[in-house]
Amino acid sequence: MAIASINPATGEVLKRWDPLSPAQLESKLALAEATFWHYRLAPIPQRAVALQKVAAILLAEKATFGQMITVEMGKTLKSAIAEVEKSAWVCRYYAEQAGEFLADHEISSDASRSFVRYQPLGVILAVMPWNFPFWQVFRCAAPALMAGNTVLLKHASNVPQSALAIEEIFDRAGWPAGSFQTLLLGSERVSDLVADPRLKGAALTGSEAAGSSLAAQAGKHLKKTVLELGGSDPFIVLESADLPQAIATAVTARMISNGQSCIAAKRFIVQESVAEAFEQGLVAAFQALKVGDPLDPETDIGPLATPAMLQEISEQVKEAVAAGATVLVGGSPYSDRPGYFYPPTIVSGIPAQAPIATQEVFGPVALLFRVPDLAAAIQLANGTPFGLGASAWTTQPNEQEQLINEIAAGSVFINGMVKSDPRLPFGGIKRSGYGRELSREGILEFVNIKTIWVR
């Protein structure tokens, strides 16, 4: 895949880059390894100061970085700036919390003293997606670096400007050369990289295919991995729900990043008794969304990131209709616009055997389902290969408890949308991946949990 920055709102090629030569890659790997051996000894407060500087740069220049993200992958400028602010938040969070998370943990045993000490593993590879080109990188890199690892970023090939800007931010914040480096590489070169003995672990956020391929190679070479993959998150609305609030949140939850988020609500599962009202409210809200130039502050929905995403979602909706589903709003790409725009779309009456019922839909398309009761809602919610997040709306404590216990997902949000937050663990089960990012759990993924026994 070519490494190029292309404005998805216009199709204009902004710039192309040559991938790293084998010699350039080798020197970056050697530097990452060499830096690790002295950087791992830097005290945590020193690393924290450097990470706070990263946060300060992000906040001071959020408008510039936001503009770059929008022009490179199409999310609205306001959401791109919010992403930069959130990236600063995760840096500040780990700068403040890492000391506590990584402090020796005393455990009584038959020793005079026994405890756990947390030590870094070495060079960690971060393979990242384009849909949150800053946030995904910082949420992976901030804990890995605070733990004393060094990080190599292989970003998605369509966001090289973001990838290079992030490397520059670490340099400007005074991080030692080699602690964070960007590798401009196509995905076909990841496998060899994973096999390199200097690489000690890898995190991948992206598709199931990419995750499976990286994990297979990592498994062969016995390397630790964390995978954050796709999702088809349910958004369950039961009879007692606050309907206006559920509808307003449903729109935000579906449209985040122009609908291209792993934790976007994708399947709206509504109890029959309130389904008509929910459907009418959702249709009206989707019709009111303004699609257009993502740099315009009035715009709600920008373009999809690539022509491939546009083609995929167009085909998924077409296939659903062919299988018997009904389009309530939207449903086909614009013929009169440049760029990769797809309209806000609602599909209902989806037959259980239609592929779209269980696939991930990565764009502004909501799938509507009606169910008679809670048991049917849970069964449908759990009926995909994914298990990332779930949002459920009910004021009944017994229903809340049943949802919490029975939804097969990495997170359940009651009366709110699924979101990531530096303080809360984030990750999935089933084909949504394994391992956790964020919180204490996230920083413990790429450390040696070393048991110490002393008499």
Ligand code: NAP
């Ligand atoms: P993708 O094709 O898997 O790309 C993601 C990253 O993986 C890119 O850097 C890509 O590089 C690389 N890659 C692709 N194939 C690879 C392979 N065989 N081996 C190693 N690396 C490979 O993903 P996408 O379709 O662009 O992104 C959307 C997907 O990411 C969705 O499924 C979404 O749900 C998921 N996602 C998950 C989370 C989460 O936290 N769970 C968050 C965001 C997105 P190239 O660009 O060079 O191909």
